[in-house]
Amino acid sequence: MYIPTLFRWDEAADKISFMQQYSFATIITGKGNIPVATHLPFVVEQREDQLYLSSHFAKANEHTTLIEANPSLVIFSEPHAYISPKHYDKKQSVPTWDYISAHAYGHARIIHDKAVVSEVVNPDNYSPSGSTTSVSATRPTCPSFSLTLIPLEWNAADVRIASTIP
Numbered sequence: 001m002y003i004p005t006l007f008r009w010d011e012a013a014d015k016i017s018f019m020q021q022y023s024f025a026t027i028i029t030g031k032g033n034i035p036v037a038t039h040l041p042f043v044v045e046q047r048e049d050q051l052y053l054s055s056h057f058a059k060a061n062e063h064t065t066l067i068e069a070n071p072s073l074v075i076f077s078e079p080h081a082y083i084s085p086k087h088y089d090k091k092q093s094v095p096t097w098d099y100i101s102a103h104a105y106g107h108a109r110i111i112h113d114k115a116v117v118s119e120v121v122n123p124d125n126y127s128p129s130g131s132t133t134s135v136s137a138t139r140p141t142c143p144s145f146s147l148t149l150i151p152l153e154w155n156a157a158d159v160r161i162a163s164t165i166p
Contacts, residue, residue, distance in 0.1 A: 001103050016051065019044045019102055022078035027055070027147075029063060029072045029108075038063045042074065053104060054111075056144040064143040067108040072147060077101040108147040 009015065019025075023044060028037045040055040053074055057064050080099035 001101065015102055016044060016046055018100065019053075019076045019104070022076050025074050025076040027063070027067075027072050027074045029066045029070050031062075031066050031070075036063055036066060042076075051104070053106070053147040054144065059143060061143070064110065064145075067145055068110055071105060072108055074104045074106075074147065075101060076104070104147075106147045108145045111144045111146055 019042070023042045024039065025042050026037050026039050028035045030036070038057060038061060040057070043054045045052050045054070078100065080097060083096045083098050085093040085095055
């Protein structure tokens with residue numbers, strides 16, 4: 001993702017907080033030369049010095065066959081707005097779109113431990129008030145995964161937040 005220096009956000013705690021607040025994201029993994037994308041809720045956790053993203057797929061989702069063999073990109077994005085030139089001090093300005101986005105890169109592994117799968121699929125992880133829907137029947141069959149961010153790139157601002165404010 002291109003990020004002008006002016007808009008770079010380097011505070012790791014702020015990046016993690018953003019991903020936790022706007023945790024419905026898009027995971028993209030390559031299938032040959034074609035990207036495969038799935039929109040999912042994520043649990044974002046920092047354990048020691050490593051950041052982990054966890055989620056689950058529908059059993060029939062083709063993404064489950066690609067995720068362990070290829071690196072993935074997860075895009076978190078939420079607040080955005082059109083900015084009219086009438087808001088600028090300069091008379092001759094162009095419109096722009098203001099947004100915040102975080103890109104996280106890493107390698108995933110499918111989780112086979114049923115207890116861990118139950119925790120990843122737990123609706124309380126995705127809703128502040130929890131859910132009254134019973135998912136116990138689907139927990140063992142939902143392919144769940146954990147994506148470990150590539151440490152080298154994380155140290156080099158792997159998760160990047162950008163804004164297009166001129």
